[in-house]
Amino acid sequence: MRTWIRGLVLATLLLPAFPACGQGGDGTRPSPSIERPSVPSASRRLTLDEAQAWHGRHPRLLLAADDVAALRARRATQPYDRIAEMLLRRADEHMALAPADVGKAALAGPDPMPHVLQRLAMAGLLTGQRDYSRKAIAMLAALGEQGYPRRDRSVAGAGDLAVGLALAYDWTYEFMTAAEQRTIQRQLAALATEIEASMSPDGGTFGKLAAQEGMAGHHAVALGGGGLGLMALALRGEVNYLQSNAWQTTAEACLRAYYRDAFGSDGAGIEGFELTLRALGAALPCTIAMRRMDGVDLASATALGSVPAWAAYELLPGPSTLPAGESGGGLGSQDAMALMFAACPDNAAHAWLYDVTHGSRGRASFGRAAAGDASFAGPGAGDVMTLLAYPGERADAGPPALPLGKQFPSAGLAYFRSGWGDPAGDAVVAFRCLPRPHLGRWHLDVNQFTFHACGWGWAIDSGPGWEAADGEPTLTPTVGVAAHNLFQMDGREAAAPCGRTLAFVDDKAGWGLVVGDGSHAMGVTTFRRYLAVGKRDGRPRYVVVIDEIDPAPAGQAANGPQNPATAGEPPVHQYRHFLHTGAGNRVDLSGRVATLTTPDGGTGQFAVVSPPEATLKVAEIRTHAMGTHPRIEAQHATAGRFYFVAVLVPRAAGDERPIAVRPEGRPGPAIAFRVTADGVTDRVCVLTTPEARPPNGFGKARHRLQLSRGDLTQSLLFDLEEPGHDAPSAPDSAPGATPTPAP
Structure with missing residues (x-):
């Protein structure tokens, strides 16, 4: 059988240490490396006469009376x-809810209260039937009388509720009596004052975060600010104008800061896809309303318009699923996905993204998914916002004109994709190395990667909430390294949630490479991950995980100069390297090779090349977002600096071409192996010292690329499709296993 052979040599190197994440060279100042747009100055506040001119003018927020027809x-x-x-x-269904029971429904009803309020009020506008509007008014009054009960007592929960309250008030105002108007205005003003106290710069936690550059990208800043701002606009001219001006000033500052810090300058959400869309579910209504009423665009000079282009990279293989990151497998807030059409009109990337997720080429939900559907996030009434904002399917809503390999520095993300046309057939490799600590997603996942191909997850993120199968069923946040495709040393957790991406290279056709430094995050001298993506015709075919680890505490390199008083052999540490694979995948172990079988009969291999002493085990892990799924562990006891090298090769159901990972001798300074996939055999060599040389057959490269970026100088040697070699019909040997035919 005639095939092609190409090779890749990764020459690792010694990089100078860099400061703790979030610090400058002196260890005290925030790093200037994360580019963020500036925050425009606040818009002018209204005079008494200007505010009073709005008295009684409803609806006003997302539509006017002239729009109802x-x-x-x-x-x-x-x-x-x-x-x-x-x-x-x-x-x-909501009409059957008694006002006396509204508190119970707000705390434990099947629909969050913002759903109920928006639907009843919109039903009144849509049909002209007074009963719907009167029911919404009764609910507004009952909620106020009971102190606005809500499931989430934080300012985020108050912001969520405030969005529903403001819209329901705006859409039912003309059906209220004068006494009801005064009562509800007084109640809403009390809640707005409570939120404003939390969101002011000298107020609660999230108000202080909003005032701190670099930290305002927390979703609670958007939820509190968005809810408060919408209340200020809804009540303008109907409460004390100085009071509503103050609310709007605080809300505007929060939202401007959120837009600045949530997306950096490239549109990537620092908190991940679902939390970002969750936050926009409250931020966008206020942004759109302020644009309509005041001509002020809070999102101007921000990267909001680039969010869809980032979210497109998160689109994973499968029937319209979104990201495999910490946010799970959901499609995002129905509200935010619809409102992005109004916030960023004529955005082709968003039109395509909506079409293949919520639209006709995806779930075709169009905002109609029920509350509690795990595919969607956020408490907003998706049907209401979709009815208002969805402009209809665009004839030109084709795949975005974006590179298949892309880095988003502001969020420490990198992606390698095979295409955009058929999500079920796409191969997607994602890498995360968060560059700054962030309270909204305190995950210890520096250098995390995922790999989806052939319609299945081969390396996944475990999603929010996880627990060991042999433990008590206590759901905890997905924060630990054991919940990610990382490693654990002596059972210790990571020390920090951020690192630094050192390099990103994508030649578009043959290979890709991303390098992340998580040394500070893991509290060691060195934890540097080189994730190499082997491709053919631009399609990711396999990934090579290369972890350079020096376990000594920072500044005490295990193989470097030592204090004579403490010199000696470096201690032996117990390591566990984890790979989470998709729910439903079967894992069979043989030596250092795990064979993965997907529910549809596809097969793949996860093979540990180094260290040769590693042994594999597998356990079932249950998670809140991803269900029960297998987690593979590579365990070993090692002293001093070492390299962990593993290869993950997927294969689609029905593909009978062999797959294999074959080491070339025992790993030493040069760790060499061959990877057979898709009828192609690649040579890969990791050089672990400056003096190391590849074995015969691995060093004859036709092309050489010298990459210098910051403190990284990486040499890559590779061959491009040299004819005249045959792929083996079976592996010569499997790492640590008796040779067997390729699965």
């Missing part, structure tokens, strides 16, 4: 007819 006419066209049908059916 067009909204009603929209019901006769697709997909709005189905959206309206679902909205009204749910509103009818």
Whole structure:
């Protein structure tokens, strides 16, 4: 059988130490390396006369009275007819809720209270039937009388509720009596004052975060600020104007700071896809309303318009699923996905993304998914916002014109994709090395990677919440390294949640490489991960995980100069290297090779090349987001500096071409092996010292690329498709196992 052979040599090197994450060279100042847009100055506050001119003018926030006729006419066209049908059916269910029971429903009802309020109020506008509006008014009054009960007592929960309250007030105002207006205004003002006290710079935790550059990207800043701002706009001219001005000033500062810090300058959400969309579910209504009412765009000079282009990289193989990161497998907030059309009109990337997720080429939910559907995040009433903001399917909503390999420095993310046309057939490699600590996603996952191909997850993130199968069923946040594709030394956890991406290279056709430094995060002298992606015709075929580890505490390199008083052999440490693989995958172990079998019959290999003493075990891990799935562990006891090298090779169901990982001799200064996948055999060699040389057959490269970036100088030697070699029909040997035919 004729095939092609190409090779890749990774020459590792000694990099100078860098400061603790979030610090400058003197260890005290924030790093200037994360580019963030500046925050424009606050807009002008209204005078008494200007505020009073808004008295009684409702609806005003997301639509005006003149828009209601067009909204009603929209019901006769697709997909709005189905959206309206679902909205009204749910509103009818809400009509059965007694105002006396509103507190119980707010705390434990099947629908979060913002859903209920928005649907009832919108049903009144949509049909002109007064009963819906009067029911929403009764709910508003009852909630206020009971002190606004809510499931989440934090300012984030208050912000969520405030969005529903403000919209319901705006859409039902004309159906209230004067006495009801005064009562509800007084109640809403009390809640707004409470939120403002928390969100002011000298107020609560999230107000202080909002005032601190680099930390305002927390979702609670957007939720509190968005809810407060929408309340200020809804009550303008109907409460003390100085009070509403103060609320708007605080809200505006919070949202401007959130937009600045949440996305850096490249649109990548620092908190991950679902938390980002969750936050936008409150931030966008306020942003759109302020643009309509005041002509002020809070998102101007920010990267909000680039968010869809980042989110497109998170689109994973499978039937319209989004990211395998810490946010799980959801499609994001239905509210935010719809409102992005209004916030960023004519954004082609978002039109395509919506179409293949929520739209006709995806789940075709169009905001109609039920509360509690794990595929969607956020408490907003997706049917309401989709009815309002979805502009219809675009004829030109094709895949975005984006590079298949892309780095997002502000969030420490890198991606290698095979394409955009068929999500179920795409191969996607994702890498995370968060460059700064962030309270919203305190995950210890520096240098985490995931790999999806052939419609399945081969290396996954465990999602939010995990527990060991042999422990008590206590759900905890996914913060530990054992919940990620990382390593644990002597059972210790990581020391910090951020690191530094040192290099990103993508030649678009043959290979890709991303290098992350997690030394500070792991509290060791060196933890540097080189993730090499082997490709053919631009499609990721396998990944090579190369971890350079020096376990000594920072400044005490195990193989470096030592204090004569403490000199001696470096201590032996117990290591566990983890690989989480998709739910439903079967794992069979043989020596240092784990064979992965997907539910549809696809097979792959996870092979540990070095250290040769490593042994494998597998356990079932249960998680909140991803269910029960296998976790493979490579265990070994090692002293001093070493390299952990492993290869993950997927293969689709029905593909009978052999796959194999074959080491060349015992690992030493040069760790060499061959990878057979897709009918191609690649030569890979890791040089662990400056003096190391590749074995015969591994060093004859036709092309050489010298990469210098910052404190990294990386040499890559590789061959490109040299004909005249045959791929073996079976591996010569498997690491640590008796040779067997390729699965």
